[in-house]
Structure formats: structure tokens, C-alpha cells
Amino acid sequence: MSPVIMLVVGTRPEAIKLAPVARALQAQGLLPHIVLTGQHSQLDPSAYGLAAHRFTRLQCPATGDPRVHAEAVANAIASLLRGAGRPGLLIVQGDTSSALGGALAATAAGVPLAHVEAGLRSHDLALPWPEEGNRVAIDRLSQLLFAATSDNAANLSAEGVTGEVHVTGNTAIDALFDVVSSLPPGSDGPGLPRLLVTCHRRENWGAAFTPIGLALIDLARFAWLRIEIVLHSNPAMAAAARLLLGGNPRIRLLQPMDHRAMVGAMRSAHILLSDSGGIQEEAPALGIPLLVLRSTTERPEGIATGNTLLVGNERGEIVHHVRRLLEDERAYRAMAVPAFPFGDGKAAPRIAALCRQWLTRQQTAEQALIA
Numbered sequence: 001m002s003p004v005i006m007l008v009v010g011t012r013p014e015a016i017k018l019a020p021v022a023r024a025l026q027a028q029g030l031l032p033h034i035v036l037t038g039q040h041s042q043l044d045p046s047a048y049g050l051a052a053h054r055f056t057r058l059q060c061p062a063t064g065d066p067r068v069h070a071e072a073v074a075n076a077i078a079s080l081l082r083g084a085g086r087p088g089l090l091i092v093q094g095d096t097s098s099a100l101g102g103a104l105a106a107t108a109a110g111v112p113l114a115h116v117e118a119g120l121r122s123h124d125l126a127l128p129w130p131e132e133g134n135r136v137a138i139d140r141l142s143q144l145l146f147a148a149t150s151d152n153a154a155n156l157s158a159e160g161v162t163g164e165v166h167v168t169g170n171t172a173i174d175a176l177f178d179v180v181s182s183l184p185p186g187s188d189g190p191g192l193p194r195l196l197v198t199c200h201r202r203e204n205w206g207a208a209f210t211p212i213g214l215a216l217i218d219l220a221r222f223a224w225l226r227i228e229i230v231l232h233s234n235p236a237m238a239a240a241a242r243l244l245l246g247g248n249p250r251i252r253l254l255q256p257m258d259h260r261a262m263v264g265a266m267r268s269a270h271i272l273l274s275d276s277g278g279i280q281e282e283a284p285a286l287g288i289p290l291l292v293l294r295s296t297t298e299r300p301e302g303i304a305t306g307n308t309l310l311v312g313n314e315r316g317e318i319v320h321h322v323r324r325l326l327e328d329e330r331a332y333r334a335m336a337v338p339a340f341p342f343g344d345g346k347a348a349p350r351i352a353a354l355c356r357q358w359l360t361r362q363q364t365a366e367q368a369l370i371a
């Protein structure tokens with residue numbers, strides 16, 4: 001019987017980034033077992049190709065305190081691991097409380113742990129919170145660490161992690177390429193310049209969203225600028241956006257969309273304004289300038305290639321940087337050259353091959369012990 005590989009999925013980005021890994025593991029003759037934690041309760045596995053695999057749904061919806069949620073996920077997965085079909089490897093992705101819960105459960109059960117998107121660091125435990133602390137802890141516990149970039153691997157080496165580190169690229173680019181190859185050619189044409197916005201990070205919740213919203217209202221005075229904000233499944237963020245922007249005829253509020261529609265929307269945008277981690281990886285590959293609504297990032301590679309720029313969440317700064325890109329053709333073009341610092345779209349097959357090799361080595365070592 002081929003080894004079972006358990007993959008923990010709690011949120012939309014984890015589904016997007018682990019679906020290519022599940023497919024690649026299957027191609028290696030391994031058996032993916034998707035564990036849906038319920039952190040994003042509306043997550044539909046079939047929307048990401050995950051329903052093709054064996055999957056188990058846990059009832060661990062996100063809670064106000066991510067530490068409480070991580071513990072709930074850890075307990076739920078621990079009981080799974082005590083049951084039949086103990087996996088040869090448990091894989092988590094990124095930095096959510098679902099990922100941390102999976103890592104804690106695997107470690108407690110003595111199940112080997114692999115981390116996809118290992119080594120991302122803002123080097124500030126308070127920002128983003130709790131993600132920076134989650135990913136440091138997960139990396140400390142992992143036997144296999146799949147770093148997207150050499151910068152990420154250097155972070156791991158500096159921390160003296162004990163697991164095996166491999167630079168593989170980020171599977172976000174695998175997923176992006178899959179989607180782009182399925183989209184009709186070209187975008188919806190030049191049209192009016194489109195500013196596409198997403199905003200969901202904890203540090204931009206509540207009152208912190210106000211300056212961002214006011215900046216969009218300021219920018220909406222340019223009648224020739226089409227502004228669209230894609231709402232997030234997080235009810236707090238959607239409510240804040242509706243309250244501040246809902247009545248503005250020049251700002252369209254869009255419902256969360258599936259990944260294919262989102263990539264299509266990003267590809268036809270003139271400028272992206274977002275606090276998203278995944279969009280920081282996708283924008284350079286799409287060649288769409290991205291202004292990041294954060295004061296720090298664990299993805300400095302996109303800044304180094306000139307595709308992304310940190311603008312924070314101050315009203316004046318946001319307006320200034322959007323206007324600069326709209327009015328300064330040279331500045332715009334400098335940010336609009338496609339670049340691939342986060343990978344070549346082949347990260348998932350690399351990760352799957354490395355998992356296969358690691359399992360084979362483990363089996364050989366165990367047999368040698370018995371012999």
C-alpha cells in the first residue's frame with residue numbers, strides 16, 4: 001500500500017497552494033489525504049480540485065483567538081492520527097492557525113512533518129501576528145522544509161533549523177500558471193485604468209481600514225479611474241468596506257471570486273493595491289504593478305525585482321503612490337515587467353519528488369534496523 005500523505009487545508013490560500021502538491025504526490029504514486037479544518041468554513045474543496053482526493057472535514061471554524069483555534073485543530077488532527085491510515089508524512093502550508101495545529105498534532109504523534117512555504121520571515125513577531133510566530137514554530141518542528149526562495153532558505157539556516165531544507169519555488173506560481181493557461185488570451189482591453197483592491201489582513205481591520213477607504217474615496221474623484229475592491233470572506237473586513245465605500249458610485253464592491261476569476265481580474269487591472277501575501281507572489285509573474293498595504297513584508301523578493309512596493313496604510317501615502325503610477329509612465333513601466341522571483345511553476349513536482357525520496361530513505365533505514 002502506497003504511503004498516505006496528509007495535507008492540512010484551512011484557508012483559501014492553502015487550498016490554492018496545496019492543490020498542485022496533492023496532484024504531484026498522486027503522480028508520484030503516493031496517496032494524498034486532504035484534511036479540511038473548517039477555518040474558512042465556506043471553503044469548497046471542489047473549487048480547487050481537492051475533492052478528487054480522499055478528504056476529511058473537521059469542524060474547527062476560525063475563532064477570535066488564533067491560539068485557541070490552533071489548539072482545536074491540533075486536538076482534532078491528533079484523534080485522526082490515532083485512527084487507521086496513519087500517514088507517512090503530514091504536510092502544512094504557510095502560516096495559519098490550521099497549519100500550526102497540524103504541525104503540533106504531527107509532532108505530538110511522532111508523524112514526520114513537512115512545511116510548504118518554509119522560511120518566510122518579516123523578522124517581526126508582532127507583524128504579521130500571529131503568522132510570523134506560527135511559521136517560526138512550524139519550521140522549528142519540521143523534518144522537511146520546502147523554501148520558496150534562497151532568501152527563505154537563508155532565514156532557516158540562520159535559525160539553525162534541524163530539518164532538511166530544499167529551495168523549490170512557491171506553489172502559488174504553479175497554481176497561477178495552471179489558471180493562466182486556462183484563461184482566454186488577453187484581457188478586457190485598455191479601457192479605463194482599473195485599480196483592483198483587496199484588503200484582509202488583521203492589521204487593517206476595523207479603524208485601521210478607514211484611511212485605506214478614504215484613500216480610495218480620494219482616488220475615486222478621478223472619473224477616468226475604475227476602482228474595484230474584492231471583498232474578503234472575513235465578515236469584519238467586508239462590513240468595514242461596505243460601510244465606508246458602499247454608497248460611492250465610483251467604487252465597485254465585488255464579492256470574493258474563484259481563483260480563475262481573480263487571476264483574470266488581476267491580469268486586466270492597471271494597478272493592484274493589496275495586503276495579500278499570495279498576490280505579492282502573483283503580481284510580479286503577471287507583470288501588474290502592486291502597491292502593498294503593509295509596512296513590512298516577508299516577500300522582499302518582489303520589491304527587489306521592482307514589481308511591488310510597500311505603501312503602508314496611510315491615506316496620503318496610498319493616494320500619492322497610486323497617482324504617481326497613473327501619471328508617471330516611466331515609473332509605471334518599471335514596475336510592469338513580469339518577473340519570477342517566487343518560482344518557475346514547477347515547485348509542486350519538486351516537492352512531491354522530494355517527499356517520495358525522503359519516504360524511501362526512511363523505509364530503507366527502518367528495514368535496516370529490523371534486519
Ligand SMILES: CC(=O)N[C@@H]1[C@@H](OP(=O)(O)OP(=O)(O)OC[C@H]2O[C@@H](n3ccc(=O)[nH]c3=O)[C@H](O)[C@@H]2O)O[C@H](CO)[C@@H](O)[C@@H]1O
Binds near residue numbers: 014
Ligand atoms: C502573512 C501572509 O501573507 N499570509 C498569507 C496568507 O494568505 P494570503 O494573504 O495570500 O490570503 P488571501 O489574500 O486571502 O489569498 C490570496 C490568494 O487568493 C486568491 N484570491 C483572492 C481573492 C479572491 O476573491 N479570490 C481568490 O482566489 C488570490 O489570487 C491569491 O492566490 O495565508 C497563507 C496561508 O497560510 C500564507 O501562505 C500567506 O503567506
